[in-house]
Amino acid sequence: MDQISTDVLSHLGARDPEAARILAGEAERQETTLELIASENHVSSTVMHSVGTWMTNKYAEGYPGKRYYGGCVWHDAIEDLARDRAKKLFGCNFANVQPHCGANANIAAFMALLKPGDTVLSLPIKSGGHLSHGLKPNFSGTFYNIVDYDLDPETELLDYDAIRAIARECKPQLIICGFSAYSRTIDFAAFRSIADEVGAYLMADIAHIAGLVAAGVHPSPFPHAHVVTTTTHKTLRGPRGGLVLSDDEEIAKKIDRKVFPGSQGGPLMHAITGKAVAFGEALEPGFKDYQQQVVDNARALAAALVEKGYRLCSGGTDNHLMLVDLRGRDAELTGADAEGWLESAGMIVNKNGIPNDPRPPMVTSGLRLGTPALTTRGLKEAEMVKVADWLDRVMTSKGDEATCTAVREEIRSFCADFPLPH
Ligand code: DSN
Numbered sequence: 001m002d003q004i005s006t007d008v009l010s011h012l013g014a015r016d017p018e019a020a021r022i023l024a025g026e027a028e029r030q031e032t033t034l035e036l037i038a039s040e041n042h043v044s045s046t047v048m049h050s051v052g053t054w055m056t057n058k059y060a061e062g063y064p065g066k067r068y069y070g071g072c073v074w075h076d077a078i079e080d081l082a083r084d085r086a087k088k089l090f091g092c093n094f095a096n097v098q099p100h101c102g103a104n105a106n107i108a109a110f111m112a113l114l115k116p117g118d119t120v121l122s123l124p125i126k127s128g129g130h131l132s133h134g135l136k137p138n139f140s141g142t143f144y145n146i147v148d149y150d151l152d153p154e155t156e157l158l159d160y161d162a163i164r165a166i167a168r169e170c171k172p173q174l175i176i177c178g179f180s181a182y183s184r185t186i187d188f189a190a191f192r193s194i195a196d197e198v199g200a201y202l203m204a205d206i207a208h209i210a211g212l213v214a215a216g217v218h219p220s221p222f223p224h225a226h227v228v229t230t231t232t233h234k235t236l237r238g239p240r241g242g243l244v245l246s247d248d249e250e251i252a253k254k255i256d257r258k259v260f261p262g263s264q265g266g267p268l269m270h271a272i273t274g275k276a277v278a279f280g281e282a283l284e285p286g287f288k289d290y291q292q293q294v295v296d297n298a299r300a301l302a303a304a305l306v307e308k309g310y311r312l313c314s315g316g317t318d319n320h321l322m323l324v325d326l327r328g329r330d331a332e333l334t335g336a337d338a339e340g341w342l343e344s345a346g347m348i349v350n351k352n353g354i355p356n357d358p359r360p361p362m363v364t365s366g367l368r369l370g371t372p373a374l375t376t377r378g379l380k381e382a383e384m385v386k387v388a389d390w391l392d393r394v395m396t397s398k399g400d401e402a403t404c405t406a407v408r409e410e411i412r413s414f415c416a417d418f419p420l421p422h
Contacts, residue, residue, distance in 0.1 A: 002422040038321035038370025051274035085279035094252035098267040099242030102231035112254035121172040128181035178205035183317040192224035211235030215291035238278025297371040300381035304388030321370040335364030341399030346411035377418040
């Protein structure tokens with residue numbers, strides 16, 4: 001653990017031992033387990049500590065130079081820094097760094113581009129989309145008319161001809177691309193050509209692949225998407241938060257209005273500070289190497305799992321994640337069981353529905369695995385083979401207690417050789 005973290009824990013321990021004990025437990029959990037959740041990462045200690053600062057004390061409703069509160073001179077400076085770095089990172093003209101999370105970024109984008117009742121064409125969550133792209137109980141499914149497109153049932157890939165045909169029929173005002181559980185390259189130009197044909201806006205939610213895009217190891221949604229939304233904490237390796245980007249001046253003005261005052265109040269300036277610092281890290285040359293290694297590791301892990309007889313949806317991966325169809329290995333295996341067994345053995349994963357999954361979302365037939373956090377710790381292709389071995393041992397044993405305990409101890413000692421970033 002870095003010195004600042006040790007000092008923070010001891011400072012907190014002297015004043016609030018109960019909270020300090022919980023934080024120390026979480027620090028130890030992260031240090032000693034393998035994080036395979038595709039949407040998670042370990043921030044640098046620089047990013048982590050930049051979030052816990054004086055910036056948490058201030059209201060700064062409004063935007064730099066136009067605040068509703070006095071005393072915002074340094075808040076203007078940090079928000080400008082975050083916006084400028086975000087624009088440079090993604091090669092666009094506009095950034096709003098205030099959304100508290102990805103779903104809030106999407107709310108602002110919907111409000112800027114649509115009116116209630118308008119038609120949105122998107123991939124449903126059951127096929128790898130996100131809940132804020134149209135799930136019934138979500139704001140998106142409540143206030144808009146959602147039409148689904150789907151993956152090709154044979155290849156489990158996006159079928160652009162089929163999407164075009166649905167778009168021609170339903171004439172959406174907005175088409176959404178960008179997904180939570182799709183392991184293949186997205187053809188943003190193809191989506192834009194469909195959007196243009198039917199007169200729709202195109203929104204790319206690149207939350208999962210933002211780091212890959214920033215590093216140039218996945219094609220950019222620019223110049224194709226009218227609006228790009230993302231989180232900042234997945235492959236991008238920043239603090240938790242959201243971000244909206246655009247190249248269209250008129251849309252940009254609307255986005256600013258729909259983030260504040262449209263859907264949020266005071267921005268979380270401490271988180272915006274962390275975003276500025278994380279974007280600075282992402283602009284460093286080493287970030288490209290990191291993202292390339294994320295993709296190389298995903299390919300290595302996918303290959304090792306296939307070798308052991310697991311079926312991957314779409315047959316593999318082009319990005320940082322893969323979706324394992326557990327039924328390919330054992331018809332009885334469920335995502336929920338596997339998630340629990342693996343956690344007891346020191347591997348943190350999430351159960352995930354696979355396309356056309358017959359099981360309910362709290363059970364599922366799949367696991368979604370990702371390599372961003374493992375890569376941050378310094379694991380490379382050789383270690384991916386080890387990780388696949390551990391995954392397989394636990395799942396083949398069906399969570400046998402002795403096997404899980406043995407693997408847990410191996411992973412604990414392995415993690416000591418790959419410390420979290422300091
Ligand atoms: N919940 C996130 C994920 O795990 O993919 C998406 O926002």
